[in-house]
Amino acid sequence: MSIERVPKLSWNLNFVLIIAVCLVSKRYGDLRQGYHETLTQYKELKEETRKLLLKYESSKNFSSDIENFISEFLTVRTKNDSNDANEAEDDTQYCINEDDGIEKKNLILQYEGSSVWCSGDKHSNRLCHFKNLCYMPNHDEFVFLHSENSVYFGLPSDRYSPTLLETISIKNHSLGYFNYIDLPSTAVSNIDVDFTSGDSLLFKRFKPDNHMHIFHDDLLPLFNSLALATNTSYKNETFLGTNIVFIDHHGVDIEWSNELYSIFTNREIIYRRNLSQTKSMVCFEHAYIGLAKSTTWYQYGFNEPQGPSGNHVTSVEIKQFTNFVKTQLDIKPRVSDYLVLISRKFNRKILNENELIQNLVTTFRMKVISLSVETHSIKQIIEAISVAKVLIGMHGSLLVLSMFLPPGSLLLELFPYAVPASDYTPYKNLVEIPGMNLNYKSWENSNPAKTVTYPDREPWEGGINHLDNVTQDIIKSSLTVPRHLCCDNPHWLYRIYQDTYVNTQEILEIIKPNMEGDNSNNKVHSSPTYNRYIPGPVQELHCDRRNNKVHITIEPPWQLQYLPLSTIFKYELQIETKSSTGSKSIAYIITKTDFSIPDSDPTVKYEIWARAINSDNLKGPYFSRSC
Secondary structure, three states: OOOOOOOOOOHHHHHHHHHHHHHHHHHOHHHHHHHHOOHHHHHHHHHHHHHHHHHHHOOOOOOHHHHHHHHHHHHHHOOOOHHHHHHHHHHHHHHHOHHHHHHHHHHHHHHHOOEEEEEOOOOOOOEEEEEEEEEEOOOOEEEEEEOOOOOEEOOOOOOOOOOOEEOOOOOOOHHHEEOOEEEEHHHHHHOOEEEEEEEEEEEOOOOOOOHHHHHHHHHHHHHHHHHHHHOOOOOOHHHHHOEEEEOOOOOOOOHHHHHHHHOOOOOOOEEHHHHHOOOOEEEEEEEEEOOOOOOOOEEOOOOOOOEEOOOOOOHHHHHHHHHHHHHHOOOOOOOOOEEEEEOOOOOOOEOOHHHHHHHHHHHHOOEEEEEOOOOOOHHHHHHHHOOOOEEEEEOOHHHHHHHHOOOOOEEEEEEOOOOOHHHOOHHHHHHOOOOOOOEEEEEEOOOHHHEEOOOOOOHHHOOOOOOOHHHHHHHHHOOOOOOOOOOOOHHHHHHHOOEEOOOHHHHHHHHHHHHOOOOOOOOOOOOOOOOOOOOOOOOEEEEEEEOOEEEEEEEOOHHHHHOOOOOOOEEEEEEEEEEOOEEEEEEEEEOOOEEEEEOOOOOOEEEEEEEEEOOOOOEOOOEEEEO
C-alpha cells in the first residue's frame, strides 16, 4: 500500500498570488490603508486576486497581464530615484509585513480549500493525505474546508460507516476512529489561522505506558508510515523532517516513552493538548493520517482470542527498524558474552531471582545482567539485549525488546502457574519471524505450591474478592486459564499477576543446548539473512511417460542464474491422476529438478502443477502441464 504524494503548491502559483495581491494593493493605492478597515474594499481585493489566479490557472503560461504586473513590480523595486525608491520600499513593506502575511495565507486557504487523497478500500486499511487539514480548538474537531478547488480522491460514499479511517495500528478498534467536519472555505475569512508547514504525520498512540504496545503498535508502524509519507529511506535526511502530531488524549508526562517517540523526528512533537490550548485554528499544509499496519504481527484478542495477526512480516522490516533505533539512541556495535534477566519489581515477580542468577553464573561461567525499567533506561536495556546470548524473563511487555537480540540468541519466556504458553505468543511469534534467526523456548510453572496469588488486590491487578464465592472457587481451582477475549477476564488477571518460585534446574536444562557448540553470536552481525528473493514462475514443465514411469523435469525460474550462488530453490509438485475409477491428488516437495512416479496404466491422465520455494518458504506461482 502506498500514499499518493501530491506536489505542493508550485512556487509559480505562490509567487503569482503574492505579487497579485501586492500589485492590486498598489494599483488601488487609495484602498491600501483601508484594506484592514473596510470589509467592502477587502472583498474587492480578494475578488481581484481570485480573477488573476483563475486567469493564471486557465493558461499553461503566465498571462500577459501578470507578466506586465511582475515587470512593473520588479521595475518599481529597482528604481534608483530616491523618492520612487522610498515609495517602492513602502509598498514592498506593506506586502510583506507579518500581519499581512497571515492575511495572504488566509486568502490562499480560502481559495485552495482542503483536498484529500486516500488509498485503501475500507476504514481498517485506509490511509489519507490531506492538503490544508485544519483543527478547531474550541470544538476539538478537525475540519475540511470545501472550495471550488478542493480535490477528493478515494473517499468512501459514507464516511461514518463506521468511520473514514483508523489512526491506530489496531484494526477495528473504535479508539482509533477518525473523521472530520465539513465547512466552506469562506468560513475562515473571520478566523485567526496558524499554519503548520511541511509534512505532518497525525496518529494516536495506543498505550504509551507499555513497551509492547509502544514498539509493536506505535513505533514500528510509525517507522513504516514515515517511509510511505516521505517516499524515502530512514537513511535519508528528509525522513526525520516530518512533524509528528499525537491526536490522542494521553498525557505528555510519560518521560521515558516520549524519549522513544522523539527519535523519529528532528522537530518538536506536537500534542493534541498543545493544539487545544491555542486560540487560533491550526491548519496542516500536508497531513498524513493513519498508520501502516503491515508490520503488526500480533492481535490482542479484541474480537477473537489473541494470537498471530496473519500479516506477513519479515526480518528485513524488523531489522531496518532496530538499526534505526540503535543509531538514533547512539548504541554502538560491540562484542560481549553474557545472559540478560528481565527483573520485575512490583508484580509477576521471580521470587527466587537471586538463586536463579547464581545457578546461571555457576553453570555457564558467564556474567548475568539483571535489568528492570526501575533501575535502567530504555537505552541501557536495548544496549545490553543487543549483545546478549540469552534473554530470560517472565511473560511481559519488555520481552518485545527481544527484537534487538543478535542472531543465534535465545529468548526464554517464563509463565506463571496455569497460564499456558501456547495461548500467549506475541514474543514467540516475533522471534520466529522468517530471517530473525533467533531461538525460542518457554517454561511454565506446573507446581501450584510455587506460586503466590493476590485475591485481595484491585480487580485490574488480579484481585477476585469482589466476585461471588462460587466464581472465586472456580478460578482458584482451575488448572489453566480458559481462552478469552481482551482485556478484563478475571481468570487471566488472577493468574498473570501471580509471583513465582521458578524451578532453576528445569530452566538450566532448557538453556544448555543454546550454550553448546560455537558461540556464533559472539561477533558483530550484519544484515539479516532473510531471503528476499521470491521465486518467479517455473519456466517449463516436461512430462515423459516411458518404462512404466512418468518422468517430470522442471526448468527453474530464469532469475536463478542472476541470484547469489548460495540461493537454493526447492519445488512443490501437485500431481492429480484421473482414471475411470476417479481421481486423486498427491503433493511432493523435491530438492532436484528431476522426479518420477510409477505409471502402470496408460489410460490414466495426469495434471501436474509445479512451483519454486525459497529457503524461507516463500513460494512462487504455479506452472501447470497435462501428461
